[in-house]
Amino acid sequence: MQEEYPVRNGEARDPAQFVIGVDLGGTNARAALITREGHIARQARRPSLQDQPPDATLGQIVEACREVIAAEGIAAGQVGGVGIGLPGIMDIHTGVCFWSPNFAQWQNVPIGPTVGAGLGIPAFILNDAKCAALGELVYGAGKGVRNMVMITLGTGIGGAFVVDGKLLIGPNGSIGEVGHQTLDPNGPRCGCGNFGCWEAMCARDAIIDLADRKLQAGRPSLLRELAPRGGVTPELVSRAAAENDAVALEVFNEIGFLLGVGVAGLINILNPERFVIGGGISQAGELLFGPIRRTVDRRAVPMQRKTAEIVPALLGDNAGVMGAAALVLDRLDGITSAL
Amino acid sequence: MQEEYPVRNGEARDPAQFVIGVDLGGTNARAALITREGHIARQARRPSLQDQPPDATLGQIVEACREVIAAEGIAAGQVGGVGIGLPGIMDIHTGVCFWSPNFAQWQNVPIGPTVGAGLGIPAFILNDAKCAALGELVYGAGKGVRNMVMITLGTGIGGAFVVDGKLLIGPNGSIGEVGHQTLDPNGPRCGCGNFGCWEAMCARDAIIDLADRKLQAGRPSLLRELAPRGGVTPELVSRAAAENDAVALEVFNEIGFLLGVGVAGLINILNPERFVIGGGISQAGELLFGPIRRTVDRRAVPMQRKTAEIVPALLGDNAGVMGAAALVLDRLDGITSAL
Numbered sequence: 001m002q003e004e005y006p007v008r009n010g011e012a013r014d015p016a017q018f019v020i021g022v023d024l025g026g027t028n029a030r031a032a033l034i035t036r037e038g039h040i041a042r043q044a045r046r047p048s049l050q051d052q053p054p055d056a057t058l059g060q061i062v063e064a065c066r067e068v069i070a071a072e073g074i075a076a077g078q079v080g081g082v083g084i085g086l087p088g089i090m091d092i093h094t095g096v097c098f099w100s101p102n103f104a105q106w107q108n109v110p111i112g113p114t115v116g117a118g119l120g121i122p123a124f125i126l127n128d129a130k131c132a133a134l135g136e137l138v139y140g141a142g143k144g145v146r147n148m149v150m151i152t153l154g155t156g157i158g159g160a161f162v163v164d165g166k167l168l169i170g171p172n173g174s175i176g177e178v179g180h181q182t183l184d185p186n187g188p189r190c191g192c193g194n195f196g197c198w199e200a201m202c203a204r205d206a207i208i209d210l211a212d213r214k215l216q217a218g219r220p221s222l223l224r225e226l227a228p229r230g231g232v233t234p235e236l237v238s239r240a241a242a243e244n245d246a247v248a249l250e251v252f253n254e255i256g257f258l259l260g261v262g263v264a265g266l267i268n269i270l271n272p273e274r275f276v277i278g279g280g281i282s283q284a285g286e287l288l289f290g291p292i293r294r295t296v297d298r299r300a301v302p303m304q305r306k307t308a309e310i311v312p313a314l315l316g317d318n319a320g321v322m323g324a325a326a327l328v329l330d331r332l333d334g335i336t337s338a339l
Numbered sequence: 340m341q342e343e344y345p346v347r348n349g350e351a352r353d354p355a356q357f358v359i360g361v362d363l364g365g366t367n368a369r370a371a372l373i374t375r376e377g378h379i380a381r382q383a384r385r386p387s388l389q390d391q392p393p394d395a396t397l398g399q400i401v402e403a404c405r406e407v408i409a410a411e412g413i414a415a416g417q418v419g420g421v422g423i424g425l426p427g428i429m430d431i432h433t434g435v436c437f438w439s440p441n442f443a444q445w446q447n448v449p450i451g452p453t454v455g456a457g458l459g460i461p462a463f464i465l466n467d468a469k470c471a472a473l474g475e476l477v478y479g480a481g482k483g484v485r486n487m488v489m490i491t492l493g494t495g496i497g498g499a500f501v502v503d504g505k506l507l508i509g510p511n512g513s514i515g516e517v518g519h520q521t522l523d524p525n526g527p528r529c530g531c532g533n534f535g536c537w538e539a540m541c542a543r544d545a546i547i548d549l550a551d552r553k554l555q556a557g558r559p560s561l562l563r564e565l566a567p568r569g570g571v572t573p574e575l576v577s578r579a580a581a582e583n584d585a586v587a588l589e590v591f592n593e594i595g596f597l598l599g600v601g602v603a604g605l606i607n608i609l610n611p612e613r614f615v616i617g618g619g620i621s622q623a624g625e626l627l628f629g630p631i632r633r634t635v636d637r638r639a640v641p642m643q644r645k646t647a648e649i650v651p652a653l654l655g656d657n658a659g660v661m662g663a664a665a666l667v668l669d670r671l672d673g674i675t676s677a678l
Contacts, residue, residue, distance in 0.1 A: 147510055159608070163507050163514065170610030171486055172642055175502065180640050181604035184524055185597070194603070194638045258524070264533070265520035269498070271509030299533045301519050303511055 018072070018079045019328040020065050021135075023128070023320030024086040026050050026102035029057070031064035032321035033072055033079070036329065038139035040318065042068040050102060054109040061111075062118035080332050081122035083324030084111055085131030089173060095125050124331050127173060128320055132313075133160030134167055134330065135323030136276050140314040145273040149266050150313065151178055153259075153281035155205075157198045161270055167330075179203075183262050201258050204281065207234045207251060214247045221247035238284040252287045259288070260295020267300045267308045278313025285312070357411070357418045358667040359404050360474075362467070362659030363425040365389050365441035368396070370403035371660035372411055372418070375668065377478035379657065381407040389441060393448040400450075401457035419671050420461035422663030423450055424470030428512060434464050463670050466512060467659055471652075472499030473506055473669065474662030475615050479653040484612040488605050489652065490517055492598075492620035494544075496537045500609055506669075518542070522601050540597050543620060546573045546590060553586045560586035577623040591626045598627070599634020606639045606647045617652025624651070 018041065023030045025048060033042040044067040046060040061084065069076055088100030095112015103109075116123035126134070133142075133150040142148040148162040159178040161168045168175040179199040180192045187196020188206075200206060211232045215221060222245040226236045240248035263275060282288065293310055300308070315322050357380065362369045364387060372381040383406040385399040400423065408415055427439030434451015442448075455462035465473070472481075472489040481487040487501040498517040500507045507514040518538040519531045526535020527545075539545060550571045554560060561584040565575045579587035602614060621627065632649055639647070654661050 161608075163502070163509065168502050170502065171612060172610050172646060174607075174610045174640075174643060176608060177640070178608050180607050182522075182600050182638060185522070185600045186525075192640060261521050261524045268513075268519050269500075269515060269517050271511050271513045273510060299521060301513075301516070301531060304513060307511060 018074065019325045020068065020079055020082040021321035021324030021326075021328070022061055022065070022082060022084040023131075023324060024048060024057075024061065024084055024102075029061050029064050030321060031061065031068050031082075032318075032325070033068040034322065034325040038322060038325070040321070042071045043321075044068050044071070048102070054103070054106055054111075055114070057103065058109075058111060058114045058118070061115050065115075065119055076120050079119075079121055081124065081328040082115060082119060083131070083327035083331075084115065084123065084125045085128040085320050085324045085327070086111075086125065087128045090125055090127065092124070092126055092169065092173070095123065097125060122328070122332070124327050126324070126327050129158040130160050130167055130169070130173075130176070131323030131327060132278065132315070132319035133162065133176070133276075133323065134326040135315050135319040135321075136278070136313050137162050137167070138326035138329070139322045140319065141276040141278075141311050142274050147271060147273045148276060149176075149270055149272040149274075150276040150278060151263075151266075152279035152313075153203065153277065154279040155203060157203050158279075162272075163270070178262065178266070181262070183258055198259075198262055202255050202262075202281075204234055207237060207255055207281065208232055210254060211237050211247065211251050214250065219247050221245055223247060234281050234284065238287060241284070241287045249287070252284060253291045256288050256291025257295050260292040261299060263292055263310065264296045264299035264305075267296065267304050271304060272308050275308050275310045276313050277310065278315075278319065282312055357413065358664045358671075359407065359418055359421040360660035360663030360665075360667070361400055361403070361421060361423040362470075362663060363387060363396075363400065363423055363441075368400050368403055369660060370400065370407050370421075371657075371664070372407040373661065373664040377661060377664070379660070381410045382660075383407050383410070387441070393442070393445055394453070396442065397448075397450060397453045397457070400454050404454075404458055415459050418458075418460055420463065420667040421454060421458060422470070422666035422670075423454065423462065423464045424467040424659050424663045424666070425450075425464065426467045429464055429466065431463070431465055431508065431512070434462065436464060461667070461671070463666050465663070465666050468497035469499050469506060469508070469512075469515070470662035470666060471617065471654070471658035472501065472515070472615075472662065473665045474654050474658040474660075475617070475652050476501050476506070477665035477668070478661045479658065480615040480617075480650050481613050486610060486612045487615060488515075488609055488611040488613075489615040489617060490602075490605075491618035491652075492542065492616065493618040494542060496542050496618075501611075502609070517601065517605070520601070522597055537598075537601055541594050541601075541620075543573055546576060546594055546620065547571055549593060550576050550586065550590050553589065558586050560584055562586060573620050573623065577626060580623070580626045588626070591623060592630045595627050595630025596634050599631045600638060602631055602649065603635045603638035603644075606635065606643050610643060611647050614647050614649045615652050616649065617654075617658065621651055 028045045029048045030045045032040045044064040046064045049056045090097040097109045112123045136142045146165040151159040157179040160176040180197045184196035190197040190200035222240040237248045367384045368387045371379045383403040385403045388395045429436040436448045451462045475481045485504040490498040496518040499515040519536045523535035529536040529539035561579040576587045
């Protein structure tokens with residue numbers, strides 16, 4: 001097919017120079033045309049039509065992909081494939097999604113085959129949290145290592161494990177889901193029924209509860225000014241902590257200690273070279289990373305600690321599309337195992 | 340080489356029908372000639388000459404291997420390879436052992452190359468705990484699954500993770516070392532400096548301490564008769580528990596609860612189809628497995644729990660040589676990934 005190389009700006013282009021990453025959320029499907037090197041060349045968004053039948057949503061994905069291909073002035077054949085990240089339970093081999101929280105009426109939707117046929121290029125799917133980890137591994141905070149653990153701190157707590165360049169999946173697709181591992185057997189009850197889970201102790205609501213308890217105990221705090229009618233958020237705790245507010249600093253120290261206990265445990269048993277922490281809560285930066293690192297210094301086996309860097313995620317909102325792009329490279333070329 | 344097939348008992352034999360597994364302990368090197376199907380055909384033991392230079396020990400391994408080959412009446416070329424399991428830190432790719440607790444003066448000993456050259460067949464090395472897990476995976480309690488976690492309960496607590504048919508190793512060779520993961524952040528101090536590690540809370544000494552504390556509190560117990568001058572052991576606690584001794588049953592319930600917390604956490608994050616528990620302490624059987632399973636029932640995410648069987652290890656003292664044999668098959672044929 002060498003004769004079909006598109007010529008643009010006077011240059012011949014390699015057919016597989018681009019891949020497309022799609023981040024399928026409840027509101028929008030975002031498609032990004034991405035170079036092998038991880039540069040986002042073009043982007044498009046379409047409403048994901050959450051309440052319509054699956055074919056409508058898959059049609060939006062195909063349209064968004066066509067838009068970025070057309071905008072770049074290339075043929076679909078010049079794109080190696082499309083990767084699609086979405087929350088839910090799916091079979092990554094067949095491309096069929098069994099269930100997604102964003103698309104309540106979906107059952108056994110053949111996303112990969114349908115989008116692939118629509119565009120005439122290979123299409124692959126992966127859970128969005130794992131996609132984000134793959135993005136960080138190939139283009140972000142995990143670049144250059146073959147062994148990485150990533151956790152994502154937000155409303156919930158997710159995670160992903162990479163060993164020897166391979167993202168671990170598991171028969172239920174749930175390897176790396178640290179959110180309901182016990183951090184403290186005597187900790188508070190979690191929504192899952194267990195006690196002392198990471199999610200019950202360190203996610204968004206736990207941070208808010210901890211701050212509220214300190215305020216209710218009558219402690220003076222800048223948080224009273226920042227949220228005069230209640231409604232403390234992790235962002236406000238961050239802002240107060242940045243001003244050296246004692247209550248806010250305590251919240252991060254206590255949450256950071258618990259996270260550090262969990263991070264040390266994962267470093268001990270998984271031997272990562274890089275431990276990546278992302279998600280909204282991680283935006284607190286050193287306020288949170290400081291107590292995490294100090295706890296890990298005391299709690300991880302020294303040899304394991306020495307070889308594990310604890311770093312923030314780098315890709316932010318782009319992790320989803322970048323990871324979906326990395327998924328394509330992985331499926332086509334085994335890029336993650338070849339790192 | 341078809342013409343060189345040895346003929347014995349009138350039958351032609353496949354050159355790679357046998358492999359040798361070696362379990363190198365501080366006292367003995369045990370070699371077993373094992374069929375592909377996992378039948379131990381011949382065995383030999385030689386003193387491991389702990390205090391002599393490494394070449395003496397490696398010579399003993401070669402001699403033990405020659406002995407089992409000769410006893411079976413085959414040629415070395417009919418053996419696919421030799422696997423050697425030993426405690427310590429090593430590079431499994433080069434076959435060099437950097438450090439072993441059993442051989443204090445060893446430094447960078449090329450076990451694989453030396454034994455391989457001595458016998459004229461490929462030789463491979465692996466940490467003994469990982470060897471045992473590989474043995475259980477291929478020939479024992481993990482047979483038929485591709486995703487397995489194994490923990491070994493004894494003086495210390497070790498472990499190994501198998502994902503998608505592959506034993507995970509890690510850059511430091513330490514993936515699966517659950518002994519120093521925190522089970523309870525407020526638990527007792529561990530020898531490693533951390534607090535509330537699996538080893539500090541559930542290994543042999545923790546069981547003994549727990550029983551002693553209950554006896555010192557003046558509780559009546561059969562253990563006072565079984566160990567009239569102190570010196571309670573996990574074996575005695577087992578024996579008393581089997582007689583419905585309340586103190587002994589409490590010890591297993593409390594240790595089983597803590598183990599269950601840890602097992603549930605590993606099931607949540609690693610999604611094993613089979614969770615194998617071995618080591619001396621696991622000999623307590625249902626006295627320990629009962630409380631472990633009940634705790635996991637309450638604490639693991641239901642989907643993960645449903646797909647994970649919790650079972651005792653099956654190979655006992657043979658796990659080492661069987662695992663070393665499986666290591667050879669893995670290296671030669673990728674058998675573990677092909678399960």
